[in-house]
């Protein structure tokens with residue numbers, strides 16, 4: 001996808017925000033380079049670099065390539081999730097580069113005019129830590145949803161001044177009494193399993 005601005009070239013997920021960007025060069029890894037020149041005895045692969053912005057969000061690192069001379073267009077050519085980064089290092093003798101290794105073991109090299117790779121490494125580490133924390137929180141939230149059982153449901157409703165006495169079975173529509181505890185019960189009529197989590201969702205729909 002080509003876009004007129006680098007911001008438009010990035011497809012953000014829900015809850016994802018752009019934090020910063022830095023202009024630089026991305027040296028394409030061997031797997032992304034154009035066909036190599038080879039004959040029977042040797043194969044060479046010529047390094048190829050793209051100019052553009054390295055963009056940091058709260059979840060990923062993007063590289064947005066700038067194309068065109070008279071008309072500028074931008075395209076995302078790389079995105080790496082923080083949790084998929086397995087290595088960060090610096091290298092190079094004349095021009096220092098930043099190297100990011102992803103979980104497929106592919107190494108991505110970048111060069112910047114205005115930023116030191118070291119500075120970027122500590123910045124990326126901060127972002128990785130923050131993302132890890134966020135992932136842990138998401139997991140805990142999911143667990144809370146799963147442990148929602150009928151006793152929890154009843155007390156939650158009562159706190160809100162709602163007394164829940166009977167519900168209709170989500171499958172057959174029959175009026176069924178709500179058990180005191182447990183995460184699941186069998187409908188007396190259709191014999192299907194009714195989950196507290198599903199009832200909880202239904203009620204939330206009704207109340208909103």
Ligand SMILES: [Zn+2]
Pocket residue numbers: 169170171172173174187188189190191192
């Ligand atoms: Zn039923």
